[in-house]
Amino acid sequence: MIIPVILSGGTGARLWPLSRTMYPKQFIRFFDGQSSLLGATLRRLGHKADFAAPIIVCNSDHRFLVREELTAGGVEAQAILLEPVARNTAAAVAAAALVAARQGNDALLAILPTDHLIGDTTAFCDALVRATDLAQRGKIVLFGTPPSGPHTGYGYIRRGKALEDGCYAIEAFCEKPEPETAARFAADPAFLWNSGIIVAKARTLIEETEHLAPAVLSAARAAVAGATEDLGFLRLDPTAFANSPTVSIDTSILEKTKAAVVLPIGFAWGDVSSWSALWESSPHDAAGNAVEGDAVLIDTCDSIVHSDRSLVATIGVDNLIIVDTPDALLVADKARAQDVSSLVARLKDLNRKEHAQHLRNYRPWGYFETLSLGPRFQVKLLHVNPGGRLSMQMHHHRSEHWVVVSGTAKVTIGDCTKLVQENESVYVMSTQWHRLENPGKVDLELIEVQLGSYLGEDDIVRSDDIYHRAADETR
Amino acid sequence: MIIPVILSGGTGARLWPLSRTMYPKQFIRFFDGQSSLLGATLRRLGHKADFAAPIIVCNSDHRFLVREELTAGGVEAQAILLEPVARNTAAAVAAAALVAARQGNDALLAILPTDHLIGDTTAFCDALVRATDLAQRGKIVLFGTPPSGPHTGYGYIRRGKALEDGCYAIEAFCEKPEPETAARFAADPAFLWNSGIIVAKARTLIEETEHLAPAVLSAARAAVAGATEDLGFLRLDPTAFANSPTVSIDTSILEKTKAAVVLPIGFAWGDVSSWSALWESSPHDAAGNAVEGDAVLIDTCDSIVHSDRSLVATIGVDNLIIVDTPDALLVADKARAQDVSSLVARLKDLNRKEHAQHLRNYRPWGYFETLSLGPRFQVKLLHVNPGGRLSMQMHHHRSEHWVVVSGTAKVTIGDCTKLVQENESVYVMSTQWHRLENPGKVDLELIEVQLGSYLGEDDIVRSDDIYHRAADETR
Incomplete structure (x- = not known):
């Protein structure tokens, strides 16, 4: 049995104004009539009997939203860990691994971010199961996606020599590349997108964290030891957890450990991290527009138009992000999609409330x-x-x-x-x-x-x- | 005494979504805290004792809006003519001239569109008075503005030889020019913008309409003869008025008559006919943006941003029109400002209501x-x-x-x-x-x-x- 660890702690700042601190992207139904990203993640796990009840890690502010998604999906979590403050993924994974390890150090974990679009659930589940052998032998198996294009918004992994079970050694991690570099990566079969999905034993993750990010592990250990029960949530100890460095599991552990290997996956994968990423993942009309909601477009191309309010009309524009919500509108150059988080920071500095609250x-x-x-x-x-x-x-x-x-x-x-x-x-x-x-x-x-x-x-x-x-x- | 004839019949389609059929631009407070365009037109007339009570011509749908503006401005109209249908300016002016002529054929009229921004009210009133001498001698005096730049949204008048009272003969009318032509016009002192403001005797206008557009005059005559009183409004006879051809006074009379002369005016003038015209007339920030309402702009220039709803945030865009209203948003290339009326036509074809009604x-x-x-x-x-x-x-x-x-x-x-x-x-x-x-x-x-x-x-x-x-x- 694999224990899914669902990381639901993000705030999705680059998807403002749809995503906001108090109701971030993992809870949003981006596509009309479909479930939220968290809901979709939970549903995928119902697909196979190989999964134990999941452990969810989320921000304390979102605890009732998470519970609602669990209820809606008919899923019973074995634990919902509440982060009192955000400390990025290393501390979240460490805390979840420590909780899972109560069932024995050999508990197998699948670390699953919630902002993924996955094309084929069966292939996804099969790949998780396929990764377990190497994971059981102490490896940390990362899922890598063969690039479908020169994406500048993803990190890349350069694979090395072939190992068992379809896995490869990892030769290098590459940061989000410039366009020319991305084009080169996309043309070279040795490069894979780093999906952020990991399969490993709880013990492996704990030991590697202890070895490579000891401050993270000791904070997580104290936070779990001091955790309190509240209405079925497990509140991590606030002071202890706050002591953890704010680092991602990628930079603090995966890029340094010798235990990591990469498994190229055969199913379509994308993450919903920015409006341009969402545009790439969405169906387009003949002019390359991804439209959601009520819109009349004239001479408009390669744009993403999202309205959950009322009519959006455009004339003669291209490569724009237009997102209209009941109390805030974003109009941005699609090439500037990564800068939406700076705008959100600016709104926070201005003491506004639109970065945090929806209407x-x-x-x-x-x-x-x-x-x-x-x-x-x-x-x-x-x-x-x-x-x-x-x-x-x-x-x-x-x-x-x-x-x-x-x-x-x-x-x-x-x-x-x-x-x-x-x-x-x-x-x-x-x-x-x-x-x-x-x-x-x-x-x-x-x-x-x-x-x-x-x-x-x-x-x-x-x-x-x-x-x-x-x-x-x-x- | 001059009788102001205020033409308030337009719908301002190019200023959608702020201007809509049922509440068009002349009633809108474009600039926070200032009066509407109609209100400003009325207020200008209070400036001098040379003006009689005005005649207003408006669409029947707007009659209570007009009355409210009159009440707010403390102005008593001598007549409010209700157009049962829109027939452009020739029929509206003819009907108003016929009503004014009841006071004698020599009644002097100042025809005033309501979509003007006028910089200096005193100079404006002085110019109207200055035009009366030639008007009394049977001329139709048009106000022409020395161009302040190569505007492509205005019609131009090429003046000929100098006459009395600062007036000039008219050599030619020129349609809205292409950019290169506009640049040539703007550099040549013989070219003036056609402001649409006219001073003439009722008799002159009636006679020239009879001569050059007889179908317009006979329709107007029958519509005035069959007009009915209703709560202080004068309802033009619907069947008779509908018989008039839909033509502007410019093309049907002014461009053909031998009576027209042009008076170059010395005050700042602009019309609020499109978003780009409004952008030109508005104060700009250092990056050339005209902003009205709640907005946070990042790397944005030469754009007009208008919100009467809530926050508008932009990143990395230029030369855009962004107009956000409670139930409709427009995002358009500023160079396409003239095409907004086609969009409005499209909305009408789609049987939507946003072209006509506000929330x-x-x-x-x-x-x-x-x-x-x-x-x-x-x-x-x-x-x-x-x-x-x-x-x-x-x-x-x-x-x-x-x-x-x-x-x-x-x-x-x-x-x-x-x-x-x-x-x-x-x-x-x-x-x-x-x-x-x-x-x-x-x-x-x-x-x-x-x-x-x-x-x-x-x-x-x-x-x-x-x-x-x-x-x-x-x-």
């Missing part, structure tokens, strides 16, 4: 979305999942009118609890303690009209939160 | 705006002006919840009328007759949550409409 804010009970914000009012759509239960709460400065659009609400105001049906409304005065729940079997949707002189999310006093949220995790 | 819909009582539209609900913001009064109405398929955000509402449901204050709500069941009014002195704002199986604007039965609207002018 739709996910909560463990569902989500809310601001529909309109005026000087003394705010209109929100609230969506409460069946069984969802907001905390008991009170606002000093705003009163709230709720109109139930669909489903049934259980509303507590003061000492009084009542059921509110579709097309009924309820009024909560400021300073009244109140709670909203969905006791039913279908989603509850309601419109909330807030009125008051101060309408900030932080005007909330909360008690009895079934989701154990910290004070700064509002609502 | 905010203006009504004689104020406006409403859809905030959110779901499968069985719709949330709207309603804004009712003081004294505004919606028709008595009834919906078969939807019930409505109203929450008053500010101001006081007078609500009639069935036989019962009551006042509803801020922070109170009211419920209107489907099939109940109801009416909403603002009896107060301040604006009334309320949130309407509609629920039902059909939410179209056309589910309305109406009676007792104080604005005399036709059945297809909803709400």
Whole structure:
């Protein structure tokens, strides 16, 4: 049995404005009607009986999003490790390996990033199984993809001599190349894209980390030893984990270890790391445009147009990235796709909120979305999942009118609890303690009209939160 | 006294998506905090005592918008002529001249399009007065602007020999030129931009129209003769007016008449006919960008960025038009600014609504705006002006919840009328007759949550409409 270790800690800054810190790319349904990247990763594992329940490593902010994906996919994780801060992949893998090693040091792990597009699930699973023999003999097996073109956004591996099971020794790792170099690499069968997928024993990964990045391992060890259980999540010890250097497993271990080998894989692979990468992976129209959403294009070519808001119309443009979301629009030269992360950093510096939050804010009970914000009012759509239960709460400065659009609400105001049906409304005065729940079997949707002189999310006093949220995790 | 004739009939297709058929460019506040183009036109006339009350010619759809601008500007029009259909400028000017001629054939008219930016109001008014002498002697005086650059979006006039009062004979009219020709024109002092501003006697315009475009004049004559009064508007006879050929006064009369002369004007002039024209007229940052609204630009130059929605971020683009509105985004090459009208035609062909309607819909009582539209609900913001009064109405398929955000509402449901204050709500069941009014002195704002199986604007039965609207002018 292979234990999948799913790395779901990234923020996908280069895919802003669709991907944002609080709801990053692994949760986004990029292609209409399809599952998220994390959902697709989970689904692939259901394909074969060779896999044990996965270990997920994610940012603490995303824990309920991860749980929702697991529930939606019908997958039970053996552990969901919560990173209190981001420390890149070396520490995440080390922590997961230490947790897996509780089942024995010989536990076999498949390290799976969540931002991959994989063409053939059967071939993918077969390749994982094929890698186990060498992994069991102490090798770290990396999956390498024969380039389908001169991609400048991927790292490359130059393979050396052939070993058993279709694997090769690794002669060199090459950073993301310039276009001319990429063209040379693409034409040379010795070069493979570094997919980031790894198969290895827990013991191998722990030992190599101890040997090559000892500070990472000792931080991970302390973080796992001090981890606490919370509603089925495993919270890594914050102080201990924060002590780890922020390094990727690639640069700190894989590029240095003698244990690494590469397995060329035969299935289509791509990663969704930037808008240009997404453009390459997407179906194109005759003019080379990848269009998602409502768009009318005139004399437009080789562009990616994504709208989850409303009509996008273009005239006479090419090689553009146009991404329109309800509260932010990006228009960029496609050749500058890597610079989107600098833009996100700039937005953070400007103390804006668009780098972190979407207009739709996910909560463990569902989500809310601001529909309109005026000087003394705010209109929100609230969506409460069946069984969802907001905390008991009170606002000093705003009163709230709720109109139930669909489903049934259980509303507590003061000492009084009542059921509110579709097309009924309820009024909560400021300073009244109140709670909203969905006791039913279908989603509850309601419109909330807030009125008051101060309408900030932080005007909330909360008690009895079934989701154990910290004070700064509002609502 | 000069009678200003303000031509407010255009739709501004090349300024889509900001300008739309139902709320076109003359009503839009292009520059934050400034008045609309029509408002500015009216305000300029208040500058001098030489002007009589204006005659406005506008599309029937815009009559309440025009009245609002007049009220806001404190201007009393002597007539507001409603065009039942658009027939370009020749018929509009002829109808206005016929109405003005009721005061005597020697009435002096200043024909003023509404899409102009004029730098110096005093100089503008002085020039109008200066033109009157020649106009009184039967000339049609056109204002010509010495080019400030090789503009390809304007028509040009080549002046001939000097006449009295600073006027010149006209040697030729030249269509919008290609760039090389424009450069030649701009370097030659004999060439002037055709501003479209005209001073002439009513009699002269009527006689020249009779002579050069007799079908236009006879249609206008019948339309004025058959015009009907409605709430202070003068509705031109629809059948008669529709009989007019659709021609501009430029091509049908000015380019043919022997009466036309040109007066070079000394003040800055521009027209707001396209995004590139607006870009030229706007203040630029150091990189040549004209930015209106919330934007973060990285390595971006010579572009116009307009957002009245939310954040626009750009990376590495130049010479783009980016216009973001709540329900439509335009991204176009600035050199293709003239093609925006083809895009609008395409949207119309596609049976979309974005070419005609904004998300905010203006009504004689104020406006409403859809905030959110779901499968069985719709949330709207309603804004009712003081004294505004919606028709008595009834919906078969939807019930409505109203929450008053500010101001006081007078609500009639069935036989019962009551006042509803801020922070109170009211419920209107489907099939109940109801009416909403603002009896107060301040604006009334309320949130309407509609629920039902059909939410179209056309589910309305109406009676007792104080604005005399036709059945297809909803709400």
